[in-house]
Each structure stands twice: as structure tokens, then as C-alpha cells.
Amino acid sequence: MVDADQTFVIVGGGLAGAKAAETLRAEGFTGRVILICDERDHPYERPPLSKGYLLGKEERDSVFVHEPAWYARHDVELHLGQTVVAVDRAAKTVRYGDDGTLVHYDKLLFATGAEPRRLDIPGTGLAGVHHLRRLAHAERLKGVLTALGRDNGHLVIAGAGWIGLEVAAAARMYGAEVTVVEPEPTPLHGALGPELGNLFAELHREHGVRFRFGARLTEIVGQDGMVLAARTDDGEEHPAHAVLAAIGAAPRVGLAEAAGLELADRAHGGGIAVDARLRTSDPDIYAAGDVASFPLDLFGTRLRVEHWANALNGGPAAARSMLGHDVIYDRVPYFFSDQYDVGMEYSGWAPPGSYDEVVIRGDVGKRHFIAFWLKEGRVLAGMNMNVWDVTEHIQSLIRARAVVDPEALADPGVPLQTLSA
Known part of the structure; x- marks a missing residue:
């Protein structure tokens, strides 16, 4: 049972961290919520950085998760431009900032995200x-x-x-x-x-x-x-x-590793290993977003997902788990992309070697179709290109794990929802 005397600390001020803070308050938590972000900007969403904002179609302010005044209004202690330097699990403290400020936590969430991988070649120090x-x-x-x-x-x-x-x-x-x-x-x-x-x-x-x-x-x-x-x-x-x-990007696991938390192996994308409730090897520490490697029984493996939807949904799931709710995080991976006049959404997980067939429904030449990756007749993943409002049906097919008829799957005249029944 949580109460007003408790302190929940969130390390990382991206979408996962900001949505976790929002969820704690929405679920009625009245204790201290401390959100520590090493960037000077308020928490923001990353997709616009390579899409609308980069193209000049969206204003800078549109990327922020909340308006700046939201944090004070909801009594979230936001520390911008502050780097966490150490986590002491025995003392249950977090040390951050140039002055080494020390704060106690009852529950701690790592939402530290990932960082871009660097080229290891001559010339990377050039200005361009x-x-x-x-x-x-x-x-x-x-x-x-x-x-x-x-x-x-x-x-x-x-x-x-x-x-x-x-x-x-x-x-x-x-x-x-x-x-x-x-x-x-x-x-x-x-x-x-x-x-x-x-x-x-x-x-x-x-x-x-x-x-x-x-x-x-x-x-x-x-x-x-x-x-x-x-x-x-x-x-x-x-x-x-x-x-x-x-x-590519590498999960920011330095703090977690120094604190002695269990990490996932590289075959599963690295990251901080969590269970289905997003708990780490320490029962009072959680992880969500790009940095978390979680078990997904649907695919019989452990995954680390570097996409917007995982941060959007993982942060709130971790917050509810911190509050003691019965949480099972088993979202089907999802991401989207916009390039030129093409928009697409992808659900599932089907890396090369995991599938034996790709089935197309629609017209590839016109870039108006849905592609399905199948293994032994079961749908592992689906991508809709310039076809909309089908994500729910695609994810239902993936979750059903039923053997489907490839001809029916390829036929636009057969409703997708009838194939997962």
C-alpha cells in the first residue's frame, strides 16, 4: 500500500518517464514524484525529430509531452539538466547534479532510454x-x-x-x-x-x-x-x-549496471532485464521504454523495443506496477514511419530467419497494401502501407496464433477480423 509518505523517483525525462509521472498522479498517488532529466528541455516525444519537426511541418512546442506548467500543477518535482551519477540500492538513494544532491526513494524507475551508436572511424570529430x-x-x-x-x-x-x-x-x-x-x-x-x-x-x-x-x-x-x-x-x-x-542506438544501462542490476544479453538487445511487471532484479526498481528488455511470451523471447509506442505504454504500465497494481506488460510491438507520400504502420516481430512466407494483400506497385509475415501459417507481423484503421485487426491476428489460409489473407474481399475469430 502506498501513501503520502513515500517518494517515487523517475530517472529519465523522455516520453516513458513523463507518462509514468502522469500516471502516478492519475492513479491517485499522493507522495513525492521526482523526475530527473539530463536534458534542459522539458520531456518531449522523439518521432517528430525525424518527421514533422525536421520537415518544418510542426512547431517546436508541439513535441513536448506536457506544457511546462503541468509539472508544478501536478506537484511533480522536475529537475532539468541534471545527471544522475549513482544509485545506492542498499541505502535506496539517488545522487544527481553537480552538487551531488541525494534523495531517498521508495520506488525507482529507470527510463533512461538509448543513445546513438557512434562511428568508430577517422574524421568523426569534424563539424559536419x-x-x-x-x-x-x-x-x-x-x-x-x-x-x-x-x-x-x-x-x-x-x-x-x-x-x-x-x-x-x-x-x-x-x-x-x-x-x-x-x-x-x-x-x-x-x-x-x-x-x-x-x-x-x-x-x-x-x-x-x-x-x-x-x-x-x-x-x-x-x-x-x-x-x-x-x-x-x-x-x-x-x-x-x-x-x-x-x-542504431544503445540502451543507456550504465547506472543500472553500476548498481548491480541484471542486464539482458546482447542477443536480446541488451538493456535492463525486467519481468512482465517491468520489475528489475531489485523489487523496488523498475524499467520502461527503450532501456527495458521485457519477456514477451507471444513470441517466446525477450525483447527491447526502441519505438514510440513502447515508451507511451511502458511508462504508464511501470507506474501502475510501482503502485502495486496487477500489471502484465505484453503489448505487441508497434511502430510507424512517414517517408515522402508513404505512411506505414508495423505490428509484431518477424526478423529475417523467423518467418517462412510473406503474404501481400493489396497493390504493392501502388504502395497501397498490407504485408504479413507468416511462420507455419501463423501471423508473426503485419505492415500496412497507405492502408489505415487495420492495426487492431492485424494485432488480433498476431495474438490469435491461429493458422490462417494464405489465400484468404491475401484477398482484400475477406475481412481481416474474420480470420482471427
């Missing part, structure tokens, strides 16, 4: 090398893309994942020249496999993006601190005025 994870990164990159478009400049992107492709689309919309370097044979190879990855390659080529598949950056060449070119291991040199490293 960028990453995209934080609002400040997006603000800087927005200015860079504007200048590149104005001056017919070249952007080289290392990595053809979701961030790489969304920035490539934004850069082309600004008018910049774009080359994407990717070691896999297709974009999004680890997420979608080659069948659908090729579709995204075609989409971007139609908009003027150049790809170098099966290659890696080996050096960024510069002069007077500025980027001039990027070299790849196939012996090519690509003109570049800016380089974006979009080679």
Missing part, C-alpha cells in the same frame, strides 16, 4: 558529422538540411534503418543530394527482411537517393574542420558536406 536523438540534434540538423538544399550540398547517411531513411526523405524534400551507405543488402533488412526492404529502396531511388549496399564508411575526409567526403570499404569516395550516423 551529426547524430539524431535529441531535440538539440534535430534543431541543428534542420538548419543543416536547409543549407544543403539551398547550396545543392551532399549528405551522406551511414545506415538505412528508420532514422536514416526518414532523414534521407527530409533531406530530399529540402533539395539536398543524398547517399545512403548500408552494409546489409537492403534498407531495413533487420526489421522487414529483403522482400519489403527492396520496396523502400525503390521508393527512395524514385526520389533521387543513391544507395551503396554491402558497404561501410571507413573515413570521413575534411579540411579546416569541415567535411569534404566520405570513404567506404569498397574503395569509393563520396562527396559530402555533412554526414549523419544512423547506425
Whole structure:
């Protein structure tokens, strides 16, 4: 039973942390809620950083989870620009800030997120090398893309994942020249496999993006601190005025590891290992969002999910679990992307090697279809491209784990909801 004498501390001021704080108050918790964020901006959502805000379609203020006054109004003690330096599990304390402020916790939530992986090659210290994870990164990159478009400049992107492709689309919309370097044979190879990855390659080529598949950056060449070119291991040199490293993100587990919490192995994406209630190996410490690796019986594995929906839903689930509610976090992974005139949503989990068939419902040529990844006739994942209001049905098919008729699945005349009954 919780009461007004208790203190709940949330480390990490992203979407998961902010929604956890909101949920604690919405569920009636009257104790102290302390939210510690190492960024100076109020908690914000990350999808706009590579989508609407980067494209100039959304205002800066639109990215914030709550208006600034919300925190004081709901008695959430928000500490911006403060880094947590240590967690003492025995004393149940968190130390943060330059002055080493010490605060006691009854329950603690790690919502520390992830950080962009760095290129380990010569030239990464040049002024034109960028990453995209934080609002400040997006603000800087927005200015860079504007200048590149104005001056017919070249952007080289290392990595053809979701961030790489969304920035490539934004850069082309600004008018910049774009080359994407990717070691896999297709974009999004680890997420979608080659069948659908090729579709995204075609989409971007139609908009003027150049790809170098099966290659890696080996050096960024510069002069007077500025980027001039990027070299790849196939012996090519690509003109570049800016380089974006979009080679994935690593969970921020340093604090948890130093505190002796159990971590997930790399095969499961790393991160802080939690149970279905989002509890760590310490019963008074929880984790949610990008940093948490949780068991998902639906797929018989442990997953770490780096997407908006996981933060949006995981933060509140962790908050309820901290309050002692009967929580089982088993959400079907979900993410979305917007590139040029294409919008898509993906539900499920079907990495290469896990499925034996891809079934298409609709018209791939018109980019108006749903793709299903199947294993022994059971739906593992589904992606709807420019087809809307079907996510619930797709997720029902995944949860049902029933064997479906591929011909019926491919037939737009057969309602999806009848296949999961």
C-alpha cells in the first residue's frame, strides 16, 4: 500500500518517464514524484525529430509531452539538466547534479532510454558529422538540411534503418543530394527482411537517393574542420558536406549496471532485464521504454523495443506496477514511419530467419497494401502501407496464433477480423 509518505523517483525525462509521472498522479498517488532529466528541455516525444519537426511541418512546442506548467500543477518535482551519477540500492538513494544532491526513494524507475551508436572511424570529430536523438540534434540538423538544399550540398547517411531513411526523405524534400551507405543488402533488412526492404529502396531511388549496399564508411575526409567526403570499404569516395550516423542506438544501462542490476544479453538487445511487471532484479526498481528488455511470451523471447509506442505504454504500465497494481506488460510491438507520400504502420516481430512466407494483400506497385509475415501459417507481423484503421485487426491476428489460409489473407474481399475469430 502506498501513501503520502513515500517518494517515487523517475530517472529519465523522455516520453516513458513523463507518462509514468502522469500516471502516478492519475492513479491517485499522493507522495513525492521526482523526475530527473539530463536534458534542459522539458520531456518531449522523439518521432517528430525525424518527421514533422525536421520537415518544418510542426512547431517546436508541439513535441513536448506536457506544457511546462503541468509539472508544478501536478506537484511533480522536475529537475532539468541534471545527471544522475549513482544509485545506492542498499541505502535506496539517488545522487544527481553537480552538487551531488541525494534523495531517498521508495520506488525507482529507470527510463533512461538509448543513445546513438557512434562511428568508430577517422574524421568523426569534424563539424559536419551529426547524430539524431535529441531535440538539440534535430534543431541543428534542420538548419543543416536547409543549407544543403539551398547550396545543392551532399549528405551522406551511414545506415538505412528508420532514422536514416526518414532523414534521407527530409533531406530530399529540402533539395539536398543524398547517399545512403548500408552494409546489409537492403534498407531495413533487420526489421522487414529483403522482400519489403527492396520496396523502400525503390521508393527512395524514385526520389533521387543513391544507395551503396554491402558497404561501410571507413573515413570521413575534411579540411579546416569541415567535411569534404566520405570513404567506404569498397574503395569509393563520396562527396559530402555533412554526414549523419544512423547506425542504431544503445540502451543507456550504465547506472543500472553500476548498481548491480541484471542486464539482458546482447542477443536480446541488451538493456535492463525486467519481468512482465517491468520489475528489475531489485523489487523496488523498475524499467520502461527503450532501456527495458521485457519477456514477451507471444513470441517466446525477450525483447527491447526502441519505438514510440513502447515508451507511451511502458511508462504508464511501470507506474501502475510501482503502485502495486496487477500489471502484465505484453503489448505487441508497434511502430510507424512517414517517408515522402508513404505512411506505414508495423505490428509484431518477424526478423529475417523467423518467418517462412510473406503474404501481400493489396497493390504493392501502388504502395497501397498490407504485408504479413507468416511462420507455419501463423501471423508473426503485419505492415500496412497507405492502408489505415487495420492495426487492431492485424494485432488480433498476431495474438490469435491461429493458422490462417494464405489465400484468404491475401484477398482484400475477406475481412481481416474474420480470420482471427
